[in-house]
Amino acid sequence: MKLYLHAVDLKIRETFRIAREVRDIQEALIVELQENQNGTLLSGLGETTANPYYGFDIHTMQQELEQLRELIETYQIGDKGHTAGKPEDFWQYLYPHLKGRLFTLCAVDIAAHDLYGKKTGKPLYKIWGLNPKEAPVSNYTIGIDTIDKMVRKMKATPWPIYKIKLGTREDLDIVRTLRKQTDAVFRVDANCAWGVEETIENARELKKLGVEFIEQPLRADDMEGMKEVFKNAVLPLIADESCITEDDVRKCHRHFHGINIKLTKCGGITPALRMIREARALGMKVMVGCMTESTVGISAIAHLAPMLDFVDMDGAMLLAEDVATGVTVKEDGILFPQENGTGARLLPSEAFQKNKL
Secondary structure (H helix, E strand, C coil): CEEEEEEEEEEEEEEEECCCCEEEEEEEEEEEEEEEECCEEEEEEEEEECECCCCECHHHHHHHHHHCHHHHHCCEECCCECCEECHHHHHHHHHHHCCCCHHHHHHHHHHHHHHHHHHHCCEHHHHCCCCHHHCCCECEEECCCCHHHHHHHHHHCCCCEEEEECCCCCHHHHHHHHHCCCCCEEEEECCCCCCHHHHHHHHHHHHHCCEEEEECCCCCCCHHHHHHHHHHCCCCEEECCCCCCCHHHHHHECCECEEEEEHHHHCCHHHHHHHHHHHHHCCCEEEEECCCCCHHHHHHHHHHHHHCCEECCCHHHHECCCCEECCEEECCEEECCCCCECCCEECCHHHHHCCEC
């Protein structure tokens, strides 16, 4: 197996703002695992993103994988053996070396799943026995901006479900104004910007405006505050920043009604599957979200969608230019390509190269 690393600069179509940051560019790292199977070159693709909030940058992640190159390249994805195994075995094999570096591990894990699917001749959803028709429709995200610009963004992309980023002094006015423009489902995400009483009061008003749920209203570590919100808020509450890894699922129980899993944060598809199972066992709702990945990362999320209550996989739709083809997110569902693995393919070299860092 050969390891290739592609650092790419994903240009976002319009400035993307949330409560704690503003982005025009999303730096990403695409990991490619290549293997020759009976004369056919198979390539598995995975993706992770830089994120200053969580302390991950592309250069450091590249260095980490270079240091593990020999370990990675001597492994064989497939039948169980001394240095061979399924993607979940490969994840466990690498975990001791990347225990605190789950963003890095994520990209390799997704690439391993993609390669495994290609070697077995099946898309991931078939390997897992899922029906793609059962996948929920993704929301489309409206980032923080002036109210007029948020209205314009919404009108530019008619969609049945919107996630509205909040965390301003005008939060309720934003939702009231957007509601006048559409009867679409609204979800709101405060990205840790609210307080306890603010959340409880906002929930009352947002429920009147047809909001489905509130995502991460308080600081990630304010679990005592969330206990109070959980008892008093009239809308369901979904954890994001409070639910990063597998250990966090149980901590969020009885503080949130559901969790939003990010593949980058938890370490890839392998732990995400375990998080989904645990949340279900606890009676919690499950969502998987994105980090403005290209279609490489979005295609991986799509295969999990039939297991979910909600999905937020609009990342590639927010880009000015993509670097891959694969799953297409549509307003009436998900269109899967006739490909095995995740279905992602890098675009021709000239289109791909101009997006490289």
